Amino acid sequence: MIDFKYHVVSLIAVFLAIALGIIIGTTALNGGIVNNLQSNVSELRADKRDLENRVNGLNTQIENNSEFDAAVAGQLVEGTLTGQNFVVITVGSSVTAELRDPVIQMLQTAGASNTGSISLTDAYSDPEQADQLLNYASNDPPPGISLPESSNAGEVTGALLAAMLVAPQGGTAQPAASIQTVLSGLGGLGVLNVDSTDLTPASNFVIVTSGAAPSPAGDRNDAVLALAMALDEAGGRVVIAGDLDSAGKDGLIAASNADAAASSSISTVNTAPTASGQVNVAWALIAEGNGTSGRYGALAEDEPIAPTP
Known part of the structure; x- marks a missing residue:
C-alpha cells in the first residue's frame, strides 16, 4: 500500500513543477515583450524627431513666404x-x-x-x-x-x-x-x-x-x-x-x-x-x-x- 505521505510529496512536487514552469515561462515571455516595447519606443522617438524636423522646416518655409509676401505686397497694390x-x-x-x-x-x-x-x-x-x-x-x-x-x-x-x-x-x-x-x-x-x-x-x-x-x-x-x-x-x-x-x-x-x-x-x-x-x-x-x-x-x-x- 502506498503511504499517504507519498501522495502528499507527489502533489507538492507537481505544484512546484507547475510554479517553476510558470516562472520560467513568464521570464522568457517578459524578455520578449520588453524587447518589443523598447523597439517600439525607439521607433516612436525616431518618428517624433522626424515630425519635429518636418514642422520646423514648414515653419521656416512659412516665415520665408511671409517675408516674400511682405516684400512684394506694396508693388502688387x-x-x-x-x-x-x-x-x-x-x-x-x-x-x-x-x-x-x-x-x-x-x-x-x-x-x-x-x-x-x-x-x-x-x-x-x-x-x-x-x-x-x-x-x-x-x-x-x-x-x-x-x-x-x-x-x-x-x-x-x-x-x-x-x-x-x-x-x-x-x-x-x-x-x-x-x-x-x-x-x-x-x-x-x-x-x-x-x-x-x-x-x-x-x-x-x-x-x-x-x-x-x-x-x-x-x-x-x-x-x-x-x-x-x-x-x-x-x-x-x-x-x-x-x-x-x-x-x-x-x-x-x-x-x-x-x-x-x-x-x-x-x-x-x-x-x-x-x-x-x-x-x-x-x-x-x-x-x-x-x-x-x-x-x-x-x-x-x-x-x-x-x-x-
Whole structure:
C-alpha cells in the first residue's frame, strides 16, 4: 500500500513543477515583450524627431513666404486705388492696432486716402442696449435722412451711420456738423468711438474683426451685418477683413458668408494679419467697385486670391 505521505510529496512536487514552469515561462515571455516595447519606443522617438524636423522646416518655409509676401505686397497694390478714399470700422474690443494698422497702410500704399477710423464697442451690438440705440437713431434724425421703418436697432442705426459716412456718387455728402452730431450722440451712448482726429465721408469701407463675437453671437453679428449692408445699399464698397478665427464658429466673417444677402454684396478676407491678406483687402475693394463680391482667404471654401485688378 502506498503511504499517504507519498501522495502528499507527489502533489507538492507537481505544484512546484507547475510554479517553476510558470516562472520560467513568464521570464522568457517578459524578455520578449520588453524587447518589443523598447523597439517600439525607439521607433516612436525616431518618428517624433522626424515630425519635429518636418514642422520646423514648414515653419521656416512659412516665415520665408511671409517675408516674400511682405516684400512684394506694396508693388502688387501700388496705384490700384489712386483717387479713392476709405473709412476703417473696427468691431469689438478684440481688434488690436496690430491687426488694423497694416490694413490701413496697405490701402494707403495702393493710393487711397484714409478719411477716418471708427471703433464699435461691444455695446453697439448688445441686445440689452438695443432699445436705447433705436430711440436715439430714430428720434429726430438730421434733415434729409430717410430711415427704415423698423423696430430693429441694428437696421435703423446702420442706416443712420451709412447716411453719415457714405459719400454719395454725384451727390452731396452730409454737412460736417450733422456728422459730428450723430457720431457724438452715439459716442455718448458708449457704442462707438471716433479714433481719428477728423472723419469725412468715403466710398470704401473696411470692417475689421477678430475672433468670435461675444454672446449672444448671432444677435451681435446681425447688428454689425446690418451696418455693413446699409453701407453697401448707400453706395459704399464694403469688405469685412479679419483673422481665421473670425471665419470660424460665431465669427462675423462666418456669419457674413452664411448670409445669402450679405455674401452676394459684401466681400470677406480672413487672412488680414498677413501681407497677402492685406493685398486681398485692396483687390477686393476694387472688385466690389466692379460689382463682384467674394470670400477670400485660407479656408477650403475660399478663393485664395481676390480678382487681380
